[in-house]
Amino acid sequence: LRESSLSGRTISIGAAYLNSLKTSIATFDFNTAFARLFELVGRHPGRELQGLIGFFYPTYGYLALPIASGMNANGGIQYDAWVASLFCYTPCVILFWIAFVSSIRRKKISHLVAFVLIAYLVFTNFAYYFFYAFTGDGYGRWYIVLVPIIIYYACQELDRLKEEPKWVPISGAATSLFLATLTWILCIVVLKDKTFETSLTTYWVTRYSVPSVVNGHSTLWIVYFQLGMDLAVSFILLFVKKRAILLKTLGGIVIFETILWGNMSFAYMGTWNYNGWNGGVEYRNDVTEAFSKINSFDGNAFYRAFVEGMPENNAQEVFDFNGTSNFHSLFNYDVNQLALYSHMNRHEYQSTAYEQTYYNKSWSAFYGNKRIGADVAFNIKYYGVKREGYGDWENCNVNPEISKYLNTDNVPWDSTLVYGDASMKVRVYRSSLVDENSFGHAVDELYKENRDPSSTYVDDFYSGNSSTYETFNEINRNEEVYTKGAIVKDEDVDALLSEGFAFSSAPAKSSLLKSVSLKKTIYRHEDTNFLGFSSKDNKTYGPAYFLNHSESKRNTGVSYVPDYETVVFTPSDGSKYFNSDPSGAYFSFLYNFSNLTKTRIYLIGDYTDDNGKTYEDQLLSYDYNTMTAYQSRKVGGASSADVFGFYPKGRVKYICLNAKPSDYSNPGKENEAASISSSYGLYVANRSDVEEFYNKYKSENYALKDVEYSTNKATFSSNFDSKKVVVTTLGYDAGWKVFAHFEDGSSKECQTLKLDGGFVGFIAPQGKVSYVMKYQTPYLKEGAILASLAVLSLATYAVARFIYQVKKKEKELA
Numbered sequence: 001l002r003e004s005s006l007s008g009r010t011i012s013i014g015a016a017y018l019n020s021l022k023t024s025i026a027t028f029d030f031n032t033a034f035a036r037l038f039e040l041v042g043r044h045p046g047r048e049l050q051g052l053i054g055f056f057y058p059t060y061g062y063l064a065l066p067i068a069s070g071m072n073a074n075g076g077i078q079y080d081a082w083v084a085s086l087f088c089y090t091p092c093v094i095l096f097w098i099a100f101v102s103s104i105r106r107k108k109i110s111h112l113v114a115f116v117l118i119a120y121l122v123f124t125n126f127a128y129y130f131f132y133a134f135t136g137d138g139y140g141r142w143y144i145v146l147v148p149i150i151i152y153y154a155c156q157e158l159d160r161l162k163e164e165p166k167w168v169p170i171s172g173a174a175t176s177l178f179l180a181t182l183t184w185i186l187c188i189v190v191l192k193d194k195t196f197e198t199s200l201t202t203y204w205v206t207r208y209s210v211p212s213v214v215n216g217h218s219t220l221w222i223v224y225f226q227l228g229m230d231l232a233v234s235f236i237l238l239f240v241k242k243r244a245i246l247l248k249t250l251g252g253i254v255i256f257e258t259i260l261w262g263n264m265s266f267a268y269m270g271t272w273n274y275n276g277w278n279g280g281v282e283y284r285n286d287v288t289e290a291f292s293k294i295n296s297f298d299g300n301a302f303y304r305a306f307v308e309g310m311p312e313n314n315a316q317e318v319f320d321f322n323g324t325s326n327f328h329s330l331f332n333y334d335v336n337q338l339a340l341y342s343h344m345n346r347h348e349y350q351s352t353a354y355e356q357t358y359y360n361k362s363w364s365a366f367y368g369n370k371r372i373g374a375d376v377a378f379n380i381k382y383y384g385v386k387r388e389g390y391g392d393w394e395n396c397n398v399n400p401e402i403s404k405y406l407n408t409d410n411v412p413w414d415s416t417l418v419y420g421d422a423s424m425k426v427r428v429y430r431s432s433l434v435d436e437n438s439f440g441h442a443v444d445e446l447y448k449e450n451r452d453p454s455s456t457y458v459d460d461f462y463s464g465n466s467s468t469y470e471t472f473n474e475i476n477r478n479e480e481v482y483t484k485g486a487i488v489k490d491e492d493v494d495a496l497l498s499e500g501f502a503f504s505s506a507p508a509k510s511s512l513l514k515s516v517s518l519k520k521t522i523y524r525h526e527d528t529n530f531l532g533f534s535s536k537d538n539k540t541y542g543p544a545y546f547l548n549h550s551e552s553k554r555n556t557g558v559s560y561v562p563d564y565e566t567v568v569f570t571p572s573d574g575s576k577y578f579n580s581d582p583s584g585a586y587f588s589f590l591y592n593f594s595n596l597t598k599t600r601i602y603l604i605g606d607y608t609d610d611n612g613k614t615y616e617d618q619l620l621s622y623d624y625n626t627m628t629a630y631q632s633r634k635v636g637g638a639s640s641a642d643v644f645g646f647y648p649k650g651r652v653k654y655i656c657l658n659a660k661p662s663d664y665s666n667p668g669k670e671n672e673a674a675s676i677s678s679s680y681g682l683y684v685a686n687r688s689d690v691e692e693f694y695n696k697y698k699s700e701n702y703a704l705k706d707v708e709y710s711t712n713k714a715t716f717s718s719n720f721d722s723k724k725v726v727v728t729t730l731g732y733d734a735g736w737k738v739f740a741h742f743e744d745g746s747s748k749e750c751q752t753l754k755l756d757g758g759f760v761g762f763i764a765p766q767g768k769v770s771y772v773m774k775y776q777t778p779y780l781k782e783g784a785i786l787a788s789l790a791v792l793s794l795a796t797y798a799v800a801r802f803i804y805q806v807k808k809k810e811k812e813l814a
Helices: 013-026 030-037 045-056 090-105 109-123 126-130 140-145 147-163 167-191 220-239 243-270 281-297 315-319 333-341 372-378 468-484 490-498 625-633 687-698 780-813
Strands: 304-307 349-353 356-360 380-386 416-419 426-430 440-442 445-448 485-488 514-516 518-524 552-554 565-571 585-591 600-608 614-623 643-646 651-658 680-686 705-710 713-720 724-731 736-742 747-750 752-755 759-764 767-775
Touching: 013 030, 013 126, 013 349, 013 356, 045 109, 045 140, 045 167, 090 109, 090 147, 090 167, 090 220, 090 243, 109 126, 126 140, 140 147, 167 220, 220 243, 281 304, 281 315, 281 380, 281 416, 281 426, 304 315, 304 426, 333 468, 372 380, 372 468, 372 687, 372 724, 440 687, 440 713, 445 468, 445 490, 468 485, 468 585, 468 643, 468 680, 468 687, 485 490, 485 752, 490 752, 518 680, 585 600, 585 651, 585 687, 600 643, 614 625, 614 643, 625 643, 680 687, 713 724, 724 752, 736 752, 736 759, 747 759, 759 767
Parallel strands: 304 380, 445 485
Antiparallel strands: 349 356, 380 426, 416 426, 440 724, 514 680, 518 552, 518 565, 565 651, 585 643, 585 680, 600 614, 600 651, 705 713, 713 767, 724 759, 736 747, 736 767, 752 759
């Protein structure tokens, strides 16, 4: 859902600030207008000083400035999005102030007005909110527009330096050195050992480290080094008279500083341990190689992939595949409701500033799961399984005969291994749930979202602050709806009614999945670990061995011993199996994960081969890395229910939890270090029912065929028996357009829709139709016209000024 990120927030604190300013001016409330116009940057002394710090001192990383960095409760660096660098290297800093003195000497009023305006923008709130009014909090990144101005102003002075009276460069250099020293003094006086009360909702820094301390190392040397550089460059500008030597010397200094500060940025904040970065060398190489091969033969299809244990926020970009693990940074707000429907994101909350309510939306969302309804909707075509290294029966069972048939990796049944084997760090499977070129399908049902008028996010499919079990039901219901139906925005309902479509009421629950009550038993097997390895005779008997060889068992307790106790869930009604289909089932398992409840989850039961032979008490499905990655990277407040999908290939008897000792401190045989989540539950559907349900939408009367996809364009066809609403797997953005081409040579644009809170949908005609789907940036033409007019105006001004200067010189010579 990262295909585009053009949509923003309808209102943010920046917009609230600008609205307040506009209203105060319109109502002649000049006191309020003055207060807004000259408000402290970010309402924070540290942010007020950042312009000085960022201009006079080089940065050494992307999180904080060197002589005053935000400090968290643990003494580490606290990120502040307002912080940015204005440092243009020492020669430009010195020349800038020499040019300032020169402008005063030459009475260049226009220069001084520009200087005052820039100082106003840097040291008041206006620019920080103006440039980012609809994207959230204030940002210092707008400084980028000042950098070329500073460099241009400094270079003009360099050309003029030889003509200046000697006192001008001396005064400018002295001013620069004085202000750099004053900046350091102000940081000590204003920020050092001070605590600030929280004023804004995000990125608020309550304490500063002055100077900054990174990984236990002080950056005070940067202050002394930079002041020394200021002195050195000042002497060079004052005493080196030959222009050629001066230019080479200044150029050498800039090169030196570029190398120095570029490396310092990495040394302090920009390096990762090569052996551990993005899962380590073996994991990283395997995933990269796997998707390099997959992309070579699957390059014209649109699909997503899921890889267990995704180690970093944007790791899929490193590995070059379209993932679902997160929508960090480039989150498209037009898919926010979809993210809420699957509880991948928290809903926005209201804050008040400048007498106006605004909404704080989360700018990232996280899925990273294997739930069947979401995976089909997202078109998850490949699953990467991270090798666990837990014993002889990884990806198999102890019984060598059954290991030939039964894959225990938690991937959809009949998925095909396309990369790797049991010995490799990553194995990649081609999913059996989606077609080769799946891109979208027609739906049977349409549902109104029925947005609550008093809320910006509550509707019939997202209730907001629901309980754990209500959320569990909501996830299962919604992710089934993604396939059989489409949730339609309220403003599009009338248009679809006029096209002859009917609407159904929102279903109360999933029609495919059935709730199963669970009975909990804790088995103690001190002489047998979870692999079934017995320390008595040094043999491995398999994962179900402990059931009949346990020292004790109990039905109560909220914690257990990692590795040497196993929590087992069975049907509470006494049934032998959770499912009746011998070929398998889909399990939607609720188990809330935290650092205290982290565990392996695996399913044991009976497997029946193609010849009808049944193997009892086999490992049918295993997972660990999916849950641990989810637990560490899920969005806070997104869901009160952690729901995981499992695909056992047989009839399941036992759902087992066995914690890893390495996940807990002091995990000895007597220490019940692992807690049992108080929130657990189960929905089950037989494999035959699941496949019948999803296969329907792969048929010719539903599926889009002949799909070819490239960046910003897709072509496909359909042959429907009637006009239908189609939902694609693309994340919605207003720039997508769909054009239908008919057999008689005619064509028309199809009405596009935002469906299910965030997928591109459209109305498809009856019969054989081919389509071209294109993306064009909204308002691109209008923006190009305005930009062209601006360039033309600037060029006209430059030519007119040039002609004026030429004629002026001709007059002077005459």
